[in-house]
Amino acid sequence: MPRFAANLTMMYNEHAFLDRFAAAAQDGFKAVEFLFPYDFTAADIKARLDDNGLTQALFNALPGDWAAGERGIASLPGREDEFHRSVETALDYARVLGNRKLHMMAGLIGADQPRARHREVYLKNLAYAAQAAQAEGITIVIEPINTRDIPGFFLNRQDDAQAICAEVAAPNLKVQFDCYHCQIVEGDLAVKLKRDMAGIGHIQIAGVPERHEPDAGELNYPYLFDLIDTLGYDGYIGCEYRPRAGTSAGLGWMKPYLHDARQEGQTTS
Numbered sequence: 001m002p003r004f005a006a007n008l009t010m011m012y013n014e015h016a017f018l019d020r021f022a023a024a025a026q027d028g029f030k031a032v033e034f035l036f037p038y039d040f041t042a043a044d045i046k047a048r049l050d051d052n053g054l055t056q057a058l059f060n061a062l063p064g065d066w067a068a069g070e071r072g073i074a075s076l077p078g079r080e081d082e083f084h085r086s087v088e089t090a091l092d093y094a095r096v097l098g099n100r101k102l103h104m105m106a107g108l109i110g111a112d113q114p115r116a117r118h119r120e121v122y123l124k125n126l127a128y129a130a131q132a133a134q135a136e137g138i139t140i141v142i143e144p145i146n147t148r149d150i151p152g153f154f155l156n157r158q159d160d161a162q163a164i165c166a167e168v169a170a171p172n173l174k175v176q177f178d179c180y181h182c183q184i185v186e187g188d189l190a191v192k193l194k195r196d197m198a199g200i201g202h203i204q205i206a207g208v209p210e211r212h213e214p215d216a217g218e219l220n221y222p223y224l225f226d227l228i229d230t231l232g233y234d235g236y237i238g239c240e241y242r243p244r245a246g247t248s249a250g251l252g253w254m255k256p257y258l259h260d261a262r263q264e265g266q267t268t269s
Contacts, residue, residue, distance in 0.1 A: 001257065002225045002229065002237050003030065003031065003234075004029060004031070004236065004237050004238075004239055004254060005029065005031035005032055005033045005055075005057040005058070005237065005238045005239065006020075006024040006027075006031075006032050006033070006239055007032070007204075007239050007240040007241070008020040008021070008024065008032050008034040009035040009036075010240055010241060010242050011024070011239060011241070011243060011247045013243075013247070014247060017040070018044065018048055020032075021048035021049065021051070021052045021054055022048070023247070023248070024052070024054065025052035025053060025054055026248075027247075027248050027251055028251075028258045029054070030053070030054065031054060031055040031057045031236045032054050032055075032057065033056070033057045033058040033059060033236070033238045033240075034059055035059065036059060036060055036062070036063070036066075037059050037093050038062060038089070038093075042092070042093045042097060043096065045093075045097060046096050046097055046098075049097065049098075055098070055099075055236075056097040056098055056099035057099060057101065057202075057235075057236040057238060058099060058101045058102070058103060058141070058176075058202055058236075058238060059090070059094075059097075059102065059103070060102070060103045060104075060105060061074075061086045061089070061090040061102055061103065061105070061129075062089060062090070064076070064079070064082070064107065069108075070107065070108070071105055071108055071145075071150050071153060072104070072105025072106050072107035072154075073086065073105075073107050074104045074105060074106050074122055074125045074129075074142075075106045075107045075109065075118040075119070075121055075122035075125070075154045075155075076107045076121065077117055077118065077121050080121065080124070080125060083125050083128075083129075084125075084128060087104075087128065087129045087132050087133075088132070091132060091133060091136060091138070094136065094138055095136065099138075100137060100139060101138065101139050101140075101201060102133065102138055102139075102140055102141070103141050103142070103176055103202075104125070104126065104129055104141070104142060105143070106122060106142065106145075106153065106155040107153075108150070108153060109152055109153075109154045110152065118154055119164075122154065122155075122164065123164065126140065126142065126168050126170070127170060129173075130168065130170035130172050130173040131170065134170070134171075138172065139172045139174055139201045140172060140173050140174075141173075141175060141176040141201040141202050142155060142161055142164065142165070142173070142174075142175060142176060143155070143176035143178055143181070144156050144157050144160065144175070144178070144181055144182065144185065145178070145181050146181045146184040146185045147185075148184055149184075149211075156185050157186060158175065158177065158186065158192050162175055162196055162199050165199055166199075174199055174200060174201025174202075175196065175199055175200050175201060176200075176201060176202045176203075176204065177192075177193070177196070177200045177203050177204070178203075178205075178206075178240065179203070179205050179206070179208075179219060179221075179224065180204070180205065180206035180207075180211060180240070180241075183218070183219055184208060184209070189219070189224060190224065190227055193224070193227060193228065193231060194227075194231065197231045197232070197233060200233065202235055202236070202238065203233065203235065203236075204239075204240040205221060205237055205240070205241070206240055206241035206242075207219065207241060210242075211241055211242050212241055212243065212244045212250075213241060213243065213244060213250045213251075214239075214241065214253055215253035221253075225237075225257075239254075
């Protein structure tokens with residue numbers, strides 16, 4: 001049975017950020033994720049999680065200067081010290097919020113920049129992050145992102161992400177499998193989920209191509225949810241999509257899974 005986490009960066013934008021936790025809980029979510037927590041204290045976010053019975057599933061380390069267009073620094077030469085500090089800051093938040101997964105964004109690479117050098121820095125930074133997180137029982141995840149949404153992003157393909165994790169060889173470094181990004185770049189999601197599930201640390205969903213609710217578009221999510229269950233994935237599935245209209249009004253796709261989860265809870269209680 002899939003367990004869904006509301007992405008509070010994209011969903012519930014009808015509410016101020018700290019009010020989105022209650023709105024998600026009211027709609028039946030048991031977990032949340034978001035891009036960045038750093039505009040708020042960890043204590044304030046933790047209070048919203050506790051008040052609403054929510055689990056924090058995932059958030060991202062600091063991405064560099066987001067407002068200026070940066071999209072991560074993990075692969076950027078010359079930014080290693082900044083990356084190390086971003087890992088420590090993310091771990092400080094994770095200790096308070098209780099989540100066990102942190103996403104490290106790779107960053108952008110220009111057409112004239114040496115890819116081999118970026119990859120070398122990326123591997124060393126990921127090894128550092130994984131080692132720092134291991135004592136906390138935290139998994140570091142990396143995410144291939146399509147170049148339509150983020151042109152120039154360093155990491156785009158599932159096989160490349162899996163190869164990087166294998167080369168770093170840290171037991172707590174895995175891939176964040178975003179169905180939306182994967183479909184746009186390479187497709188064949190079911191085969192890739194079967195091939196790579198052992199190395200997948202987090203899954204996210206959205207409709208393709210508009211990135212709205214997963215009940216419209218070219219992906220058959222009921223089939224994929226059944227497959228993900230069959231493959232033994234027991235983590236949260238992040239709902240990282242932009243609602244077509246009101247967030248709550250667009251959650252009809254999730255109601256069968258909420259009903260089944262409640263029935264299951266009644267059976268086992």
